[in-house]
Amino acid sequence: MLDTVTLKKDLQRSEKKLKIRAFLLVLPLLVFVCFTFLTPVFSLMFQSVENSEIPTLLPNTVQEIADWSGQEAPSEAVFAALITDLTAAKKQNQIGKLARRINYNLSGARSALKKVARRLDQLTPPYKEKVIKLNKKWGDVKIWRIIQRENSVITSSYYVAAMDMQYNIKTDDVEFKSEDERIYLSLFVKTLLISLAVTLLCLMLGYPVAYLLAELPLKYSNLLMILVLLPFWSSLLVRTTSWIVILQSQGVLNDLFIFFGITEEGDRIRMAYNMTGTIIAMTHILLPFTILPLYSVMKGIPKSYMQAASSLGGRWLYSFVRVYMPQTIPGISAGALLVFILSIGYYITPALIGGQSGQLISNLIAYHIQQSLNWGLGAALSTLLLASILLLYWIYNKMVGIDKLKF
Amino acid sequence: MHYYSHSQRLARYSYLFFCGVVFLFLILPILIIIPLSFNVEPYFTFTEKMLSFDPDGYSLRWYQDLFSSEEWIRTIKNSFFIAFFATIIATSLGTLAALGLSQSYMPYSKTIMSILISPLIVPIIISAVGMFFFYAKLGLTNTFLGAILAHAVLGTPFVVITVTAALSNFDYDLIKAGKSLGASAYTIFTKITMPLVLPGVISGALFAFITSFDEVVVILFIGGFEQKTVTVQMWSGIREQISPTILAVATMFFLVSVFMLVTLELLRRRSEKLR
Numbered sequence: 001m002l003d004t005v006t007l008k009k010d011l012q013r014s015e016k017k018l019k020i021r022a023f024l025l026v027l028p029l030l031v032f033v034c035f036t037f038l039t040p041v042f043s044l045m046f047q048s049v050e051n052s053e054i055p056t057l058l059p060n061t062v063q064e065i066a067d068w069s070g071q072e073a074p075s076e077a078v079f080a081a082l083i084t085d086l087t088a089a090k091k092q093n094q095i096g097k098l099a100r101r102i103n104y105n106l107s108g109a110r111s112a113l114k115k116v117a118r119r120l121d122q123l124t125p126p127y128k129e130k131v132i133k134l135n136k137k138w139g140d141v142k143i144w145r146i147i148q149r150e151n152s153v154i155t156s157s158y159y160v161a162a163m164d165m166q167y168n169i170k171t172d173d174v175e176f177k178s179e180d181e182r183i184y185l186s187l188f189v190k191t192l193l194i195s196l197a198v199t200l201l202c203l204m205l206g207y208p209v210a211y212l213l214a215e216l217p218l219k220y221s222n223l224l225m226i227l228v229l230l231p232f233w234s235s236l237l238v239r240t241t242s243w244i245v246i247l248q249s250q251g252v253l254n255d256l257f258i259f260f261g262i263t264e265e266g267d268r269i270r271m272a273y274n275m276t277g278t279i280i281a282m283t284h285i286l287l288p289f290t291i292l293p294l295y296s297v298m299k300g301i302p303k304s305y306m307q308a309a310s311s312l313g314g315r316w317l318y319s320f321v322r323v324y325m326p327q328t329i330p331g332i333s334a335g336a337l338l339v340f341i342l343s344i345g346y347y348i349t350p351a352l353i354g355g356q357s358g359q360l361i362s363n364l365i366a367y368h369i370q371q372s373l374n375w376g377l378g379a380a381l382s383t384l385l386l387a388s389i390l391l392l393y394w395i396y397n398k399m400v401g402i403d404k405l406k407f
Numbered sequence: 408m409h410y411y412s413h414s415q416r417l418a419r420y421s422y423l424f425f426c427g428v429v430f431l432f433l434i435l436p437i438l439i440i441i442p443l444s445f446n447v448e449p450y451f452t453f454t455e456k457m458l459s460f461d462p463d464g465y466s467l468r469w470y471q472d473l474f475s476s477e478e479w480i481r482t483i484k485n486s487f488f489i490a491f492f493a494t495i496i497a498t499s500l501g502t503l504a505a506l507g508l509s510q511s512y513m514p515y516s517k518t519i520m521s522i523l524i525s526p527l528i529v530p531i532i533i534s535a536v537g538m539f540f541f542y543a544k545l546g547l548t549n550t551f552l553g554a555i556l557a558h559a560v561l562g563t564p565f566v567v568i569t570v571t572a573a574l575s576n577f578d579y580d581l582i583k584a585g586k587s588l589g590a591s592a593y594t595i596f597t598k599i600t601m602p603l604v605l606p607g608v609i610s611g612a613l614f615a616f617i618t619s620f621d622e623v624v625v626i627l628f629i630g631g632f633e634q635k636t637v638t639v640q641m642w643s644g645i646r647e648q649i650s651p652t653i654l655a656v657a658t659m660f661f662l663v664s665v666f667m668l669v670t671l672e673l674l675r676r677r678s679e680k681l682r
Binding site for chain 1: 415422423425426429430432433434436437439440443444446450451452496500503504506507508510512513519521522523525526528529530531532533534536537538539540542544556557559560564565567610617620623624627628637640641645646649653654657660661663665667668669
């Protein structure tokens with residue numbers, strides 16, 4: 001007699017075995033990706049809230065200032081604590097790090113701190129007046145408010161800065177900066193607008209071409225496909241270089257314009273090293289990403305639909321818009337979302353051809369990491385960018401599915 | 408197709424013209440650097456001599472520049488070195504993972520897939536900065552090992568995608584048929600599985616290779632002088648002072664991409680024939 005219970009158990013056991021075997025195959029890559037990629041990205045996100053400098057380097061000051069009213073310069077006890085902390089920090093060679101940290105929130109704080117640090121040996125109690133005499137900033141409440149506020153190992157101040165906000169000097173509430181000081185939000189908006197423009201251009205140029213490729217007999221379309229695939233396979237750097245060569249003032253396109261008498265020698269058109277350059281080059285680079293998914297969707301639409309529509313008396317344009325186009329929506333959304341996701345994070349092309357006006361949010365992140373060295377702010381901007389990308393990625397996954405991503 | 412009226416024909420021709428312009432837009436920028444790399448003058452435009460096909464207008468001086476420069480040669484070698492090892496790591500780990508992912512027993516396959524694809528989705532500047540912070544803590548910045556690991560992980564999504572795609576069309580009955588005819592597991596793997604999956608693995612490997620070979624931002628952040636790749640050399644060349652030597656390098660890159668395209672097309676045709 002067949003024992004159904006043991007049979008079921010056997011089946012479960014063998015399925016579990018297969019599951020484990022499948023998982024073991026994936027495990028090495030999963031571990032590898034976590035170690036070499038995900039942990040770095042998380043460590044970057046952590047950097048955006050990390051605030052070890054003030055609580056660890058000014059432990060006594062932070063404690064003393066905790067119940068300060070914030071209306072006028074703090075008491076002598078706080079100043080004494082500051083001197084103790086700075087003496088310890090100087091021994092550990094950490095003054096520069098601390099000065100830079102406070103300077104992120106208050107420009108000019110760096111020199112105020114360094115000045116006191118240099119004279120530490122000569123200072124004797126009572127400190128308050130002597131320190132204020134060294135640098136007026138110590139008599140002001142601003143710098144003390146920062147020390148009081150940033151007393152924890154986690155801070156939101158980089159996000160406040162990244163969203164173009166600031167702390168109100170009286171109430172410590174978070175408020176938006178005045179409109180002409182909002183650089184990051186406007187750059188985010190600009191990045192979104194440029195990405196949108198590139199996406200729309202790609203669709204406008206790509207849709208008709210994808211239709212032609214899908215409609216032509218295979219022997220012609222395969223040949224024309226090379227013209228789409230060759231740019232797809234070319235190096236990004238090479239294509240950006242080409243566009244610099246073509247678009248710059250002394251470049252090929254301007255020479256052509258002059259040759260045909262469109263412009264004069266004196267007023268060559270500036271197309272490289274500005275936003276125009278960024279948009280043209282990005283459209284060129286991302287166009288294959290729109291054409292390829294559109295093509296594969298269009299290839300699957302039977303020709304008989306359009307024939308049926310026209311045999312029922314629909315004019316070509318009417319049939320095309322009402323019958324054909326709705327069926328290509330999966331291709332449109334796949335291509336458009338992919339291009340949009342890719343262009344929001346674009347770095348290389350704007351950096352090389354964008355000049356001043358064609359820079360995107362990625363370029364500002366690089367600036368804060370490499371030049372201004374405000375890593376916290378760079379990390380906060382990165383996290384905001386990453387969050388918007390992940391949101392779009394999630395939508396892409398819902399609408400298209402990552403398993404549809406093919407090359 | 409029949410076109411009944413004059414206006415319809417006109418519409419058709421203007422449509423074809425539009426498509427032609429888009430095709431030119433796609434391909435001309437890539438082709439234009441080839442003749443310019445043979446320019447005898449250090450300009451980035453066509454000289455009159457070039458336009459009249461005067462041989463004096465053309466020269467190989469930028470190629471001579473390229474191959475006689477120790478710095479270019481060193482960086483080209485670095486690029487191949489890093490890309491080679493990154494490809495080996497990406498291909499082996501990616502193929503294994505794809506073998507697991509394509510099995511119906513795989514638990515949480517969708518979630519795992521989105522994690523494995525993430526290096527492709529995260530903007531390169533974020534990956535580069537994250538690696539810069541984390542690899543520095545481990546002492547992996549300014550090392551070849553760090554560069555190879557970083558490039559390998561950037562290439563793995565392509566391997567996973569192409570091999571999974573190749574496996575999705577795989578007919579598992581073939582393995583059963585092989586078994587029923589008495590083939591050993593080894594024979595089945597070498598005679599049935601491998602020939603069918605190999606095209607996918609090779610295209611994945613090519614993708615991984617080109618990803619590493621083209622990559623510039625991550626190396627800019629985590630690589631030092633020793634690890635400088637040819638793309639980093641190009642990058643600084645474009646930023647500081649653009650010299651026509653870069654066009655010679657770009658032409659070489661173009662040849663690499665033609666080679667890639669042809670190889671992939673051949674692989675695709677082969678696997679279609681086998682199906």
